[in-house]
Amino acid sequence: MKQIYIENMPNLPFNVSEALNQLRVSLGFAGEDIRTIMITSSTPNEGKSFVTMQLWKMMSEVGNRALLIDCDMRNSEMKNKWGFQAEEDIVGIVHFLAGKAEINDIVYSTNIANGYIIPVATNVPNPTILLESQRFRELLDVCKHEFDYILIDTPPLGSVADAMNIAPKTDGSLLIIRSGQTPRKVVENSVSLLRRVGVPLLGVVLNRADTSKHGNNYYYNHYYQYGYYNDKDGYYGKK
Numbered sequence: 001m002k003q004i005y006i007e008n009m010p011n012l013p014f015n016v017s018e019a020l021n022q023l024r025v026s027l028g029f030a031g032e033d034i035r036t037i038m039i040t041s042s043t044p045n046e047g048k049s050f051v052t053m054q055l056w057k058m059m060s061e062v063g064n065r066a067l068l069i070d071c072d073m074r075n076s077e078m079k080n081k082w083g084f085q086a087e088e089d090i091v092g093i094v095h096f097l098a099g100k101a102e103i104n105d106i107v108y109s110t111n112i113a114n115g116y117i118i119p120v121a122t123n124v125p126n127p128t129i130l131l132e133s134q135r136f137r138e139l140l141d142v143c144k145h146e147f148d149y150i151l152i153d154t155p156p157l158g159s160v161a162d163a164m165n166i167a168p169k170t171d172g173s174l175l176i177i178r179s180g181q182t183p184r185k186v187v188e189n190s191v192s193l194l195r196r197v198g199v200p201l202l203g204v205v206l207n208r209a210d211t212s213k214h215g216n217n218y219y220y221n222h223y224y225q226y227g228y229y230n231d232k233d234g235y236y237g238k239k
């Protein structure tokens with residue numbers, strides 16, 4: 001298997017990694033059949049890719065075979081941002097969905113033990129047809145048998161329909177909310193979009209919450225909170 005070396009993996013402050021660890025543990029309690037998880041948000045820049053990557057790393061580190069699939073095919077920044085290094089040209093999900101590569105060509109091992117990745121490699125302006133293809137389903141079906149967890153990074157719900165296309169093929173979704181920025185109405189709209197496609201909302205992540213407002217004295221005030229979304233009908237999502 002080919003390898004991607006991830007050069008820029010930041011060390012997180014204790015409170016951030018602890019909050020993410022709680023998220024990882026909570027997902028473990030979501031049920032044994034919850035293994036293909038989509039990570040999305042309402043608007044750009046809320047922290048989807050950051051949370052996906054860190055969660056994937058933590059899952060791998062505790063011994064789960066974890067696969068990260070980058071499905072932000074229009075605007076993937078992972079390769080540059082995280083500093084992907086490989087011996088040959090990287091091929092990714094777009095190559096596979098377009099019929100130019102096979103599954104074995106696009107799954108990379110990494111320098112994180114048990115951590116595997118399917119990168120984007122080449123951004124495309126309109127991946128809708130690719131996401132609706134039988135090959136996408138086939139990819140998830142095959143990978144489900146090979147990995148304990150599959151984490152799927154997606155574009156925001158409010159911008160394009162990609163995440164809505166991906167959602168029904170997964171076991172559940174996580175909604176990232178950038179604290180203090182994303183309006184409540186916008187978040188509510190995202191929740192109803194996810195509900196409409198029938199994907200369980202496993203939880204919401206309140207990202208970059210300012211802990212100083214809560215009287216804490218962290219030197220690093222961007223952290224995560226993980227919670228369940230309650231609407232007027234009560235609990236929404238899997239117990």
Ligand SMILES: Nc1ncnc2c1ncn2[C@@H]1O[C@H](COP(=O)(O)OP(=O)(O)OP(=O)(O)O)[C@@H](O)[C@H]1O
Nearest residue numbers: 043044045046047048049050051156207208222223
């Ligand atoms: N909790 C955090 N603390 C500090 N920096 C963060 C945090 N979450 C995200 N960031 C930073 O904020 C920026 C946006 O995050 P990220 O790229 O993960 O967002 P995104 O939702 O994937 O964006 P896009 O919609 O463009 O895909 C990145 O530079 C990321 O490193």
Ligand SMILES: [Mg+2]
Nearest residue numbers: 048049050072
């Ligand atoms: Mg992203």
